[in-house]
Amino acid sequence: MLRSLRPTFLPPIHSFKIPKLPFIPMSSLRCPSTVCRNASTKIQPPSTPIPSSAYIHLPFCRKRCHYCDFPIVALGSSHSNTATDDPRITNYTNLLLQEINATVTDTNTPSIPLQTIFFGGGTPSLVPPHLVSNILDKLRCKFGIAHNVEISIEMDPGTFDAHKLNELAELGVNRVSLGVQAFQEELLRACGRAHGVREVYEAIDIVTGCTGLENWSMDLISSLPHQTEAMWAESLKCAVSARPTHVSVYDLQVEQGTKFGQLYKPGEFPLPSDNQSANLYKMASETLRNAGYSHYEISSYCKSGYECKHNQTYWQNKPFFGFGLGSASYINGNRFSRPRRMNEYTEYVRKLEDGMIKHDRINCEAKDMAMDVVMLSLRTAIGLDVASFCRLFGECLAVSLCKAFEPFVESGHVVFMDEERVKVSNGSRVAFIRLSDPDGFLLSNELISIAFSVISP
Known part of the structure; x- marks a missing residue:
């Protein structure tokens, strides 16, 4: 029969993949x-319209977190949100614009203005607003943008101030996903996060103080090294007190090639055991539901009417565009990803512009x-x-x-x-x-x- 396991979730939608889960031996099942x-x-595949959702990967971070295996570019811990334009960011943005412009759509299918746009990473809040504006302008020119579009952006504490957030809001960004992860200084250090608890509260104040920006999400991670139930209860309490409209709760997945992958094995100290991880998941479900959040997806909770529209595109198996390093698309029944290395991604864009890459409808x-x-x-x-x-x-x-x-x-x-x-x-x-x-x-x-x-x- 079934055995108790730690919760296993799809990751945040940075480069969406459909994992093929291992089968359980049939002898253990009553089928x-x-x-x-x-x-x-x-x-x-049934006839589908051109996607009405677009994911934009902005891979820049100040440093790589110990659990992260996403395709990123580390700018350095000293990189501030007020820094002048970094040529690495500018050059990548131009490459991204080239990819969007070279994307071929089905001319026989009526286009649909984009209903959702999600800037993920990485830490998109490190990208200057005027470059975000250039991307939005290109998307508007290429696909159109609906008047009631949901535009989300991932932001990390310590990488933005009120001026930058207001600039983004003026561009049309109307949903923020704040990467808090934990409310304990020692856990943030253990994760290799570039921010501390002080920056977390400063970021919350900035987000909640932004006029007209009421739709915001907070990310938390459970099953971190040395994390106790008391610590997790405190993080959940702090999250509820901040009153986000949405909370995403992810169980730590130890990936090969990461620093955590070198240091730890899942289920072994200092990581929580499988049963302890399951208890943390149950605590989150109980705490957040009691606080008025609907558990609408395995790792997502929201106040009424504040489901992430963009992520619902994935859960409902609808087509979507992906642009940028390592990003994935689902178009014409075909799932495909871009290269995860910058040189290879640059070559991919060149071939796309030259018409050497086609993603045709498949059986x-x-x-x-x-x-x-x-x-x-x-x-x-x-x-x-x-x-x-x-x-x-x-x-x-x-x-x-x-x-x-x-x-x-x-x-x-x-x-x-x-x-x-x-x-x-x-x-x-x-x-x-x-x-x-x-x-x-x-x-x-x-x-x-x-x-x-x-x-x-």
């Missing part, structure tokens, strides 16, 4: 003996599309829309999924709901399948692997 195989054929394996839909849906509070899944992949496969999950409805890890989103136990009335909060979310990898074993036996 149906007969599995529908009608997702084994190739299908043409997708139905089972791969089905696995993407299931994995993304089950990481949200809405869950899997069974009727929509039936239309795409057939009723037989949907029935097999329901049968596979029935034992976990009984154990409380999976929830079946009817069209009114009322819990049901009868498989014939199931309109939505979701994971329970927090126990089902905690075991999302295993539960999603069960679905994968049904889709691709």
